[in-house]
Amino acid sequence: MARVVIAQLSDVHIPGAPAEQLAGSNPSDRLKSVLAVASRRSSAVLLTGDLAATRGTDDEYRALRALVADVPVPVWPVAGNHDEANRLAALFGISGRNGRCDYFVDHSGVRVVVLDSSRDKLVGGRLDAEQVDWLDTVLGGASASLVAIHHPCLAHDVVSSPSMRLDDPSLEALGSVISCHEVHAVIGGHAHVPLVGSFAGTTAIVAPSTAYEFGDRVDGRPTYREGPLQYFEHSWNDDGSGFLSRLVTVSDEVWRPLT
Numbered sequence: 378m379a380r381v382v383i384a385q386l387s388d389v390h391i392p393g394a395p396a397e398q399l400a401g402s403n404p405s406d407r408l409k410s411v412l413a414v415a416s417r418r419s420s421a422v423l424l425t426g427d428l429a430a431t432r433g434t435d436d437e438y439r440a441l442r443a444l445v446a447d448v449p450v451p452v453w454p455v456a457g458n459h460d461e462a463n464r465l466a467a468l469f470g471i472s473g474r475n476g477r478c479d480y481f482v483d484h485s486g487v488r489v490v491v492l493d494s495s496r497d498k499l500v501g502g503r504l505d506a507e508q509v510d511w512l513d514t515v516l517g518g519a520s521a522s523l524v525a526i527h528h529p530c531l532a533h534d535v536v537s538s539p540s541m542r543l544d545d546p547s548l549e550a551l552g553s554v555i556s557c558h559e560v561h562a563v564i565g566g567h568a569h570v571p572l573v574g575s576f577a578g579t580t581a582i583v584a585p586s587t588a589y590e591f592g593d594r595v596d597g598r599p600t601y602r603e604g605p606l607q608y609f610e611h612s613w614n615d616d617g618s619g620f621l622s623r624l625v626t627v628s629d630e631v632w633r634p635l636t
């Protein structure tokens with residue numbers, strides 16, 4: 378039985394101009410480095426939101442398009458709070474639903490379902506009842522699934538503020554649907570740190586940002602650094618069974634043979 382591997386990169390925050398990136402960071406170069414590794418090891422790349430640095434402008438998406446143009450595997454976008462969902466969907470040729478970047482892809486035994494939780498640049502995320510109903514239908518047609526949403530469905534000190542996750546009504550509705558289906562994991566980003574927890578009987582995974590990592594507050598102010606360059610690999614057997622996630626670190630360090 379063959380193994381299927383996809384890469385999950387998150388919060389790549391590509392600027393349209395250097396002034397849009399945080400001091401001491403270089404999101405475009407970092408994405409280039411991660412894609413060089415991820416596209417070699419994976420059969421698809423999923424970008425779980427905040428593809429744009431600030432607001433989802435044409436300049437930001439032009440820069441993003443240039444970075445992903447030569448990736449030899451499919452690239453699937455998820456809309457985040459810094460994205461313009463319609464513009465993003467158009468960039469990747471996705472028709473979406475009801476003005477939202479919702480869609481699914483069947484990929485070697487697993488249905489990858491993408492939900493758009495972005496709401497007019499609000500920091501927090503939300504899902505409409507209609508989106509959750511659609512998810513229920515789509516999950517019902519698959520034997521195994523992976524659900525991708527930018528905003529986390531976890532509670533943690535980094536994401537303890539309600540604005541850093543899906544709101545409570547969305548979490549409740551989502552949980553009631555997820556628990557009725559075979560969902561390997563609900564995966565997302567937004568927190569800019571790697572997190573793993575449980576949600577509605579499955580695993581919730583938050584991928585770190587390839588652009589910069591959020592830290593503890595200092596003197597009451599939020600902090601960041603570039604941090605380790607990391608992404609998640611999700612893999613399964615080609616019949617959809619045997620799901621596994623691995624956090625991969627991209628580095629120039631040399632791999633030495635064990636003797």
Ligand SMILES: [Fe+2]
Pocket residue numbers: 388390426427567569586
């Ligand atoms: Fe972000």
